[in-house]
Amino acid sequence: MPVRSAGLLIYRFFETRLEVLLVHPGGPFWAKKDEGAWSIPKGLIEPGEDELSAAIREAxxxxxxxxxxxxxxxGEYRQPSGKVVVVWSVEANATLSVQQIQSSEFQIEWPPRSGRIQNFPEVDRAEWFPTARAEIKILKGQRAMIADLLKQLG
Structure with missing residues (x-):
């Protein structure tokens, strides 16, 4: 059975256009990557956890x-890695500001084989993107989510 994750595609209407909230992964591997590196807020579903609850918790x-x-x-989206991401859309609260994000952290050995354990934020920044720009920024395996949001919203 493939690994399952859950996430939220958060959107807002800004002036007359639709925008989606994407997050940039933290840590040294992603530091210099931009186009095709952003994601929706998502993460692994814990054993016995409701999928929507997992999506909300991860966000x-x-x-x-x-x-x-x-x-x-x-919908559900199979990623190039084989992982399946279950996604919900939700309109953002008007007070959601990307400048206020405070991501949890993870630890890795960095540089590799150095013996040094360092903390990095799971997400180093978040940004609102018009959907056309988001399709360029988002990971290839998540592009269909934006197309499905456009269909869902009519």
Missing amino acids: QEELGVEIQGAFARL
């Missing part, structure tokens, strides 16, 4: 704010 861990709203199941 809160990566953004540092609780996401509330009317969650609409968007």
Whole structure:
């Protein structure tokens, strides 16, 4: 059975255009990568955990704010790695500011084989993107999520 993750595709209407919230992964591997490196807030579903609860928890861990709203199941997306990501869309609360994100951290040995353990944020930044720009920024395996959001919103 493939590994399953859950996430939220958070959107807002800014002036007259639709924008989506994407996060840039933290840590040294992603530091100099931009186009094709961004993601929706997502993460692994814990054993016995409800998928939507996992998506909400992961978004809160990566953004540092609780996401509330009317969650609409968007779909399941198989990633190039084989992982399946279950996604819900939700319209952002007007007070959600990308400048306020406070991501949880992870530890890795860095530089490799150095014996030094360092902390890095799971997410080093978040940004609102118009959907056309988001399709360039987002990981290839997640592009279909944006197309499905556009269909879902009509």
